[in-house]
Amino acid sequence: MEEMNIGQAAAAGGVSAKMIRHYEAIGLLSPARRTPAGYRVYRHHDVHNLRFIRQARRLGFSIEQIRQLLGLWQNQRRTSRKVKELAMQHIEALDERIRELQKIRQALAHLARHCQGDERPDCPILDGLAKGDV
Amino acid sequence: MEEMNIGQAAAAGGVSAKMIRHYEAIGLLSPARRTPAGYRVYRHHDVHNLRFIRQARRLGFSIEQIRQLLGLWQNQRRTSRKVKELAMQHIEALDERIRELQKIRQALAHLARHCQGDERPDCPILDGLAKGDV
DNA sequence: CTTGACCTTCCCATCATGGGAAGGTCTAGA
DNA sequence: TCTAGACCTTCCCATGATGGGAAGGTCAAG
Known part of the structure; x- marks a missing residue:
């Protein structure tokens, strides 16, 4: 399962498909690649991100704080x-x-x-x- | 100051005029009497209610809980x-x-x-x- | 009569999330 | 090959308590 639809990514990441779209809409996640039919496509890497977000939310960080944390996480020179x-x-x-x-x-x-x-x-x-x- | 406009009632009750209108809209307060011009009119009794609500909010009660508390407060047979x-x-x-x-x-x-x-x-x-x- | 402080209603925003409608896509089985 | 049903899409609305602000009416003091 190297490539996934949003439903599979949601299940694997522990968040709802609804929230994935929301995170994309507010720029917390970069826009997913699309199939010709317009379906969002996710890979293992993205699931990793989703888990990070879920865990940060569980610890009570706000979306804006998570935005910063994600930035740091992805920045090798942090x-x-x-x-x-x-x-x-x-x-x-x-x-x-x-x-x-x-x-x-x-x-x-x-x-x-x-x-x-x-x-x-x-x-x-x-x-x-x-x-x-x- | 036996009769007041919403601004005075708000100041006396410790809540915003905005919130008084809101409380009325959701039925937490009964609709205020109006002047011919449409201004809401409040009396000392109403300020008492507002203070009650403010205090209950401060203690973290939800509006629905306050609805019940107000009901009990005004019910002599509680x-x-x-x-x-x-x-x-x-x-x-x-x-x-x-x-x-x-x-x-x-x-x-x-x-x-x-x-x-x-x-x-x-x-x-x-x-x-x-x-x-x- | 004007000015400025008040009042009115109505709409929008917050924050993170879910519900649901209307409509398109994909897949497995008959 | 057709079809059912499980997906997906976007769009709008709701939550709870609160505030901001626009457009317009009212009132009191000067």
């Missing part, structure tokens, strides 16, 4: 410094997001802790939302 | 059990999301830890993305 920089930035962003969510979780748990959760209507959670100070 | 249930569900979701992000963060930090971050091109981060197993 420095690992640059790559690590991108990764560290992303870790920072993840930490930030985790802290935010934990803060929210704390606030909500605090309200819930004081709520009886019984048949009566009195509810510190609703009161807390209604106060809306902060 | 049970705090129901409210607490919603809150606990949301806490669960937050925990889930936090765990996900921490897992991602771990994986990325693991790759970065082995990356020299120097002038050479060799980079375990790129290698890790390229493997794309998992």
Whole structure:
């Protein structure tokens, strides 16, 4: 299976055919070669790219970050410094997001802790939302 | 200031005028009364609602969840059990999301830890993305 | 009466992804 | 050789919450 249609490439790369077309449309992938009938043709090399993208998406990198990572990956004269920089930035962003969510979780748990959760209507959670100070 | 235009209500409620119109359009808020000229008119009561929504959004509740919370808030025959249930569900979701992000963060930090971050091109981060197993 | 700050509706964009329609292509089997 | 059905193509629309901005109407102060 040296040459593939988009469906096979999608299955092999772990992404949907829909997304492959999208990645091509936004210039993340270079336009695929076409058969005379207009079908996109992919090779093993392309599947490699797709897997890279999938893995980067799984790690939460944005498309723009992946664009940079792909550029570095394909650039033999890259420095690992640059790559690590991108990764560290992303870790920072993840930490930030985790802290935010934990803060929210704390606030909500605090309200819930004081709520009886019984048949009566009195509810510190609703009161807390209604106060809306902060 | 017993009657307000949307701008004042927005400022008082801590949300944008744009969002007030949106909340009305999706039925989260009941349609505002209008002046003969078509301007929306708000009162203190409405600002109270806006604050509630803002606070719930800050705590990460979705619009649909807020729809339910508002319903409970305005229902004198609610049970705090129901409210607490919603809150606990949301806490669960937050925990889930936090765990996900921490897992991602771990994986990325693991790759970065082995990356020299120097002038050479060799980079375990790129290698890790390229493997794309998992 | 004019100016400028407000308001109205409507459309478009974000980000990554999927759904689905309308229509063309390919392949295996009768 | 014909046909069914599994592919492929492009194009448009939707998500969720939010903002930007255009075109045009309203209002209050000077």
